[in-house]
Amino acid sequence: MDQLFVHIDQAIIHWAQAVLPDWMAVIVAMKIPIVAIAIFGPVTMMYLTLIERKLLARIQNRFGPNRVGKFGLLQPLADGVKMLTKEDIVPEKADKIAHLLAPILIVIPALLVFAVLPFGRNMIAVDLNIGVLFFLAMSGTTTLFIFTAAWASHNKFSLLGGMRSVAQMISYEIPFVLSVVPVLVVVGSFSTVAIVEAQPGLHWFVFTPWGAVGFFIFFICAVAEVNRTPFDLPEAESELVAGFHTEYSGMKFALFYMAEFMNVFTVSALVATVFLGGWQGPILPSWVWFLLKTYTLILIMMWFRGTFPRLRADQLMGFAWKFLLELTFVNIIVAAIWYEMRSPLNHLTAAAILIVTIIVLFQFNKTEIPKKRIYKYAYAD
Amino acid sequence: MEVLTAISKVGIYVIFGVTLLGAMMAVTLRNIFHAALSLALTLIGVAAVFFVLRAEFLGAVQILLYVGGIMILVIFTVMLTTRIGDRTIPTSNHQQWPVLIGALLLLLYFVRMIGKTPWSIKSELAVVSAVQIGKSLVSTFIFPFELTAVILVAILIGTVILAKSDEGEEKS
Amino acid sequence: MFGIGVLKGMAVTFKNFVESYYKKERLTTIEYPEKRLAEKERFRNFPFLIFDEKPEDPRCVACDICAKECPPQCITIVRAQDAQGKPLKKPATFDIDYSICMNCGVCEEVCPFDAIFMDHEFELAEYGRFEDLNYTIDRLLKPKEHFMKIRPTDATRIEAELKKKENAKKAAAEKAAAAAKAKAEAAKTQASQVPDTKPETKPNEPAQPADPPAEAK
Numbered sequence: 025m026d027q028l029f030v031h032i033d034q035a036i037i038h039w040a041q042a043v044l045p046d047w048m049a050v051i052v053a054m055k056i057p058i059v060a061i062a063i064f065g066p067v068t069m070m071y072l073t074l075i076e077r078k079l080l081a082r083i084q085n086r087f088g089p090n091r092v093g094k095f096g097l098l099q100p101l102a103d104g105v106k107m108l109t110k111e112d113i114v115p116e117k118a119d120k121i122a123h124l125l126a127p128i129l130i131v132i133p134a135l136l137v138f139a140v141l142p143f144g145r146n147m148i149a150v151d152l153n154i155g156v157l158f159f160l161a162m163s164g165t166t167t168l169f170i171f172t173a174a175w176a177s178h179n180k181f182s183l184l185g186g187m188r189s190v191a192q193m194i195s196y197e198i199p200f201v202l203s204v205v206p207v208l209v210v211v212g213s214f215s216t217v218a219i220v221e222a223q224p225g226l227h228w229f230v231f232t233p234w235g236a237v238g239f240f241i242f243f244i245c246a247v248a249e250v251n252r253t254p255f256d257l258p259e260a261e262s263e264l265v266a267g268f269h270t271e272y273s274g275m276k277f278a279l280f281y282m283a284e285f286m287n288v289f290t291v292s293a294l295v296a297t298v299f300l301g302g303w304q305g306p307i308l309p310s311w312v313w314f315l316l317k318t319y320t321l322i323l324i325m326m327w328f329r330g331t332f333p334r335l336r337a338d339q340l341m342g343f344a345w346k347f348l349l350e351l352t353f354v355n356i357i358v359a360a361i362w363y364e365m366r367s368p369l370n371h372l373t374a375a376a377i378l379i380v381t382i383i384v385l386f387q388f389n390k391t392e393i394p395k396k397r398i399y400k401y402a403y404a405d
Numbered sequence: 406m407e408v409l410t411a412i413s414k415v416g417i418y419v420i421f422g423v424t425l426l427g428a429m430m431a432v433t434l435r436n437i438f439h440a441a442l443s444l445a446l447t448l449i450g451v452a453a454v455f456f457v458l459r460a461e462f463l464g465a466v467q468i469l470l471y472v473g474g475i476m477i478l479v480i481f482t483v484m485l486t487t488r489i490g491d492r493t494i495p496t497s498n499h500q501q502w503p504v505l506i507g508a509l510l511l512l513l514y515f516v517r518m519i520g521k522t523p524w525s526i527k528s529e530l531a532v533v534s535a536v537q538i539g540k541s542l543v544s545t546f547i548f549p550f551e552l553t554a555v556i557l558v559a560i561l562i563g564t565v566i567l568a569k570s571d572e573g574e575e576k577s
Numbered sequence: 578m579f580g581i582g583v584l585k586g587m588a589v590t591f592k593n594f595v596e597s598y599y600k601k602e603r604l605t606t607i608e609y610p611e612k613r614l615a616e617k618e619r620f621r622n623f624p625f626l627i628f629d630e631k632p633e634d635p636r637c638v639a640c641d642i643c644a645k646e647c648p649p650q651c652i653t654i655v656r657a658q659d660a661q662g663k664p665l666k667k668p669a670t671f672d673i674d675y676s677i678c679m680n681c682g683v684c685e686e687v688c689p690f691d692a693i694f695m696d697h698e699f700e701l702a703e704y705g706r707f708e709d710l711n712y713t714i715d716r717l718l719k720p721k722e723h724f725m726k727i728r729p730t731d732a733t734r735i736e737a738e739l740k741k742k743e744n745a746k747k748a749a750a751e752k753a754a755a756a757a758k759a760k761a762e763a764a765k766t767q768a769s770q771v772p773d774t775k776p777e778t779k780p781n782e783p784a785q786p787a788d789p790p791a792e793a794k
Contacts, residue, residue: 047408082597083590087606122442153534157465164473168445171480175438187484190477197473214462214535331590332583 029311030146033057057149061138069285070100076326083330110274115178118271122176127272127279130169133162134286141293142216144303144311155216156208159294160201163249163287167193170258170268173280177271185267188337189258192248195344196255200245202352203238206359207298216294220302228301233374234359237382239299241348241355243321246291248344250284252325254332255340262334292321347385354381417457424450441483445476462535618728621695623675624684626717627724635718636692639668643684643693651677652684673717675701676710691735697727 033056040052074089074096081088089096114123140155142148152158167190174186207229208214211222229235248255259267269280296302296317303310335343354377362374427446434440448471455464542550597603607614628635644652657669684693696719703709725732 050409079594083594085593085597085603085605087604087608090608119436119438122438152461154461154465157462157469157535161465161467161469161473164469165449167477168472168480171477172442175480175484183484187481190481194474194477201469212536327587327590327594330594331586 027146028309029060029144057139061135061149065135065138065286065289066282068289069282070104072285072288072322073103073281074100075323076329079323079326080330083327104278107275107278112274112276113271115271117178119176119178122172123271124276126169126173126176127276127283130166130173130283131279131286133165133169134283134290137162137290137294138286140216141290142220142297142302143314144309147303147311148217151215151217154214156204156214156219156294156298158214159216159290160204163291164193164197166283166287173272174268177268179271181264181266182268182270185258185260185264185270188260188264189251189268191337192251192255192257192340195341196245196248196348199241199344199348199352200249202349203241203245203355204298205352205356206234206238209356209359210363216297216302219298220304223301223304225304225306226301228299228304230299230301232362233371233378234355234362235299237351237355237378238359239295241352242299243295243324245344245348246295247325247328248340250287250291252284252288253329254335256334257337257340260334288322288325289318292325293318295321342389346389350385351381354378420450420453420457424454437483437486438480441476441480444479445472448472448476462538616697616727618730620697621682621685622680622699623678623696623701623712624673624682624693624717625696625698625719625723626671626693626714627691627721628718629721632715632718632720635667635671635714636690637668637671638666638690638692639664639671640689642687642689646683646687647678648681648683649677649679651675668714671714671717672711674711676706691739694724694728694731 036056037049037053040049044052077099078088078096089099092098092102114120137159139149140152140158142151170189171186174182174189177183207219210229211219213219223229230239251258257267258264259269264270269277272280293314296314300317300321301313302317303314305313305316308316358374358377361377362370364370365373424447427443427450430443431440431447434443448467452464452467452472455461455467593603626635626637639654639656641654641656644650644654651674653670653672653674654668655670657665657667659665680695682695685695701710721732721736725736
């Protein structure tokens with residue numbers, strides 16, 4: 025059961041070697057994970073939209089989609105048909121080429137990062153020795169395409185959305201990347217497989233002091249990276265219509281949506297891989313564990329969306345630069361100390377340093393509550 | 406297997422071609438935003454070349470820093486310029502012919518240098534892991550590494566001072 | 578402490594999420610086409626015409642008051658005539674354009690014969706935009722049991738009033754009959770003396786040219 029998909033893969037390769045010429049068999053062997061990802065990504069995205077709608081509906085005491093198919097299970101297909109048949113509108117003054125390219129290009133990094141995710145034991149498309157770095161690099165390029173879309177639309181709201189996206193991305197990219205560094209320091213490799221193998225059984229990194237803090241930072245930055253509530257300033261519906269994809273309709277809009285939800289999935293998967301032990305876990309097959317952890321994180325993201333109002337721009341920036349960044353720096357050092365010290369002592373030291381840091385940071389970040397104003401002349405007597 | 410080698414060779418030349426095309430467009434395109442996008446294409450192409458040469462760390466860092474960071478800043482700057490998308494902005498001036506001659510001479514010189522350099526050709530590409538890069542950064546190349554750090558710190562302090570002085574002016 | 582509020586908020590949404598699965602009062606949505614809310618008695622939508630025994634004999638007497646009072650002028654009535662062209666106390670056509678009607682209920686209020694009432698029907702979607710929404714008399718007529726069903730309070734009150742009126746009428750008629758009888762008897766006694774002075778009912782006036790049916794459009 026654990027190696028189910030690996031066996032299927034092997035069977036297909038065996039069949040290809042028997043039937044096809046040599047070079048074609050190699051291509052088939054290469055293409056299997058690609059095809060698997062190309063199917064898995066969009067299908068995941070489709071059903072994530074449904075899950076999100078159902079979950080938000082339940083949080084708001086509604087039913088959510090339940091008309092198309094049992095429990096609305098065919099709703100994503102209906103949406104897809106609707107998107108495909110919708111008129112594709114290009115604004116007259118838009119930059120036609122960039123307007124066309126942006127939604128296409130934005131899906132590419134979203135799909136590429138699937139390649140370095142270990143879905144289970146031996147279930148990884150490419151075990152790059154720079155896996156995590158590759159992931160971070162690829163997800164970072166998304167901003168460029170968001171910005172292209174925003175600029176190409178020739179729309180003020182789009183442009184504002186794009187600007188916000190860039191500002192947010194630049195701020196959160198730094199703690200996002202740096203919060204993985206403790207793990208890399210401890211594991212000594214960028215490879216996602218090596219990271220997962222360094223957390224056998226239930227020895228997940230999240231159970232160490234620096235791991236808990238790192239998980240916290242990484243997850244928050246991940247939410248910010250994929251532009252989801254409460255960090256959804258780039259596409260703030262109530263302020264910017266739809267932000268960078270205001271001027272997109274039909275399939276182009278669907279591609280943006282697809283990229284966003286695939287990013288949600290991949291980023292949650294990366295958080296699970298790096299801090300929650302990836303596919304490690306007792307009893308259940310490895311890929312079940314992986315999907316379980318990933319979907320838990322996705323559901324938490326959706327839960328965030330159902331709970332929190334959008335942050336103000338200055339709160340967003342302040343949180344990234346004044347709190348998360350310092351904490352990540354301290355966290356890197358703490359991880360190094362933890363790695364070098366002996367067993368019971370290292371947990372205590374690391375926890376102590378981190379708690380002190382967090383308290384100090386809170387003290388520095390305390391918002392001054394203004395004194396209650398007394399309006400001298402407001403009252404007649 | 407020969408088919409595969411041929412395919413990969415074609416792929417490499419396509420990457421080279423796209424990179425060079427991106428560079429050309431970055432210089433010649435009238436639309437400044439398109440030029441910036443072409444520059445991004447070039448940088449991605451360079452990263453792809455790194456990947457082809459099995460220097461994955463460099464490739465990833467190239468994308469992370471140049472495409473994810475510097476390109477964003479470049480485009481952000483483009484946004485703040487006036488007359489974006491104005492097609493009347495000239496991309497060349499009356500000095501283009503002397504510059505062309507100079508550039509050609511420089512190209513000749515580079516080609517000569519590349520031809521003369523005794524490259525050590527290995528049958529197999531040496532894979533340099535990130536760990537090795539990190540170790541050499543803090544041992545062999547510690548001085549340039551630290552110097553870069555000092556420069557960055559200087560930039561940070563400078564930025565803080567610039568930001569601060571604005572506030573002071575407002576107060577006075 | 579920072580973060581307590583965050584956790585509190587998340588607890589609230591979590592409670593909402595979980596309780597929506599088993600608490601009835603959380604999930605108040607009625608899934609409409611399958612389940613429906615019980616209709617409120619005072620709900621009123623579009624008007625309908627009422628008949629007592631058979632649809633050929635509606636209560637409406639084609640007095641045209643509702644058509645005159647209707648604020649958006651959506652009612653068109655043509656009075657029926659018998660073979661001689663004498664106007665009858667019933668409508669030949671009675672059209673209400675539901676696409677114009679604004680559900681004000683003025684027609685119900687002004688009708689002196691309690692012949693038009695507001696219905697509970699609200700699923701009125703049609704394919705045609707003009708013809709299908711112009712309700713003719715055969716679609717408007719409904720038995721009085723329907724009225725009793727949808728608005729029992731009003732119906733009982735109105736029925737009682739009608740009955741009272743009818744009783745009064747009957748009583749008056751009986752009285753009149755009795756009076757007439759008495760008169761007749763009295764007259765009988767004097768029949769030999771007084772000649773019959775009862776004026777003859779005039780013959781029908783020459784048939785007026787029938788009103789041209791109101792042009793719909």
